[in-house]
Amino acid sequence: MELLGAATVVLLVCVACLLSIAAWKGRSGKGKMPPGPAPLPILGNVLQVKPKDLAKTLQKLSEEYGPVFTVHLGSDPVVVLYGHDVVKEALIDRADEFAARGHMPLGDRANNGLGIIFSNNEEWLQVRRFALTTLRNFGMGKRSIEERIHEETEHLLEEINKTKGAPFDPTFKLSCAISNIICSIVFGRRYDYKDKKFLALMNNMNNIFEMMNSHWGQEKDNPNSSFHMKNLITSTFDLFIAGTETTSTTVRYGLLLLLKYPKIQEKVQEEIDRVVGRSRKPCVADRPQMPYTDAVVHEIQRFISLIPLSVPRAVTKDLRFREYVIPKGTTIYPVLTSVLHDSKEFPNPHEFNPGHFLNENGTFRKSEFFVPFSAGKRICPGEGLARMEIFLLVAIILQNFTLKPVVDTQELSITPTLSGTGNVPPVYQLCAIPR
Incomplete structure (x- = not known):
């Protein structure tokens, strides 16, 4: 009886798999969903898609199925866009059709469809416009923001000086510095790195709501308004x-x-000394005269490909894309790594080489393949602020310190700790020697 029962289970599983494969074949192909590996019932493509190394998995699948293909994450089909041309075609050339935010369980649970990152439809457009206008009013893209960054770097340099050349993990100090820049914009003040409230903020972002001292809307009597307190708080959180x-x-x-x-x-450091010297801090206005530093900053962002898959998109209607039909609401993964690591645009893309952004005469070379902030209507609204922060922090730190590894450079791993959505550097320590 036990053998009979086991055989029955095996038979049912086989039948389910065959039915699933038959259904998949009926849904994919020219004039239908893009092709992809056959999914298992419920489990989808768990055998082909490795969550801990998702970007490399998708690269291999693109080599087999082409630049537009389908994978099943569980029972849900996801269309993957792989390569510069197809990503550009979707996110820029057909921006409106690919502007919706794709399904992401973590974001859905955390934000309930509110805010900027995970919201959709007219509410998203209104809140995004409001956020961009507010950030501009607060000085984003202007000298006043640069002054806030310069002010915070003074405190960061003090904290680094306290190490007196001893090894330290830079994670906490850098997080405090960047968080304080946002605090100075959003809350109008910065916090000491040992401040208890600030430490609570760093450990639990929900505490930012308790510190808000002003109301951002007067529209509580408008039931259709996007500017209710919960949405504005979620947008600030985003x-x-x-x-x-x-x-x-x-x-x-x-x-x-x-x-x-x-x-x-x-x-x-040689370029910083030549262009800026030591008597003042590097400024954004120095950037055109610092092509090598600019190239290094761009190469850092290109090489690490921080958000390799971007945040998922979705199509706003049934649409024909190339030779396929993608149903309304289908989640789309535009793989940014496939653009940032394109070997035709960036020779030896897996090598860290600032020459990727330099012309033969040493001037800075722009590239439309530089998409670390995504592209199209869902491009990161804080791109301008982030680019300014990264350039200034790297330049100011190297103006004041020479960074030394704790271990031999040959032993220093630069391989990211991979997750499904982000590339995070391995834990390390460094010594900052005053110059």
Whole structure:
């Protein structure tokens, strides 16, 4: 009886798999959904898609199925866009059709469809416009923001000086510095790195709501308004999270790469000394005269590909894309790594080489393949602030310190700790020697 029962289970599983594969074949192909590996019932493509190394998995699948293909994450189909041309076609050339935010369980639970990052439809457009206008009013893209960054770097340099050349993990200090820049914009003040409230804020972002001392809307009598308190708080939370973690992680990863390649660090310092000197801090206005430093900052962002898959999109209607039909609401993964690591645009893309952004005469070379902030209508609203912060922090730190690794550079790993959605640098320590 036990053998009979086991055989029955095996038979049912086989039948379910065959039915699933038959259904999949009927849904994919020209004039239908893009092709992809056959999914298992409920489990989807768990055998082909490795969550801990999702970007590399998708690269291999693109080699087999082409630049537009379908994978099943569980029972849900996801269309993957792989390569510069197809990503550009979707996010820029057909921006409106790919402007919706794709399904992401973590974001749905945390934000309930509110805020900027995970919201959709007219509410998203209104809140995004409001956020951009408010940030501009607060000085984003203007000298006043640069002054806030300069003010915070003074405190960061003090904290680094306290190490007196001893090894330390830069994670906490960089996170505090970047968080304080956002605090100065959103709350109108910065916090001491040992301040209890600030430490609570760093450990639990929900505490930012308790510190808000002003109301952002007068529209409580309008039931259809996007500007109700819960949405505005969630939008502030989005700006704070996005403006802290991504930038501080990028700078932290960048310092690791400069430890790994000390000759690149030396060339940046030589340019800083030649263009800026030591009597004042580097400014955004110096950037055109600092092509090598600019190239290094761009190469850091290109090489690490911080958000390799971007935040998922969705199509707003049934649409024909190339030779396929994608149903309304289908989640879309535009793989940013496939653009940032394109070997035709960036020779030897897996090598850290600032020459990727330099012309033969040493001038800075722009590239439309530089998409670390995504592209189209869902491009990061804080791109301008982040680019300014990364450039200034890297330049100011190297103006004042030479960074030394604790271990031999050959032993220093620059391989990211991979997750499904982000590349995070391995934990490391460094010594900052005053110049």
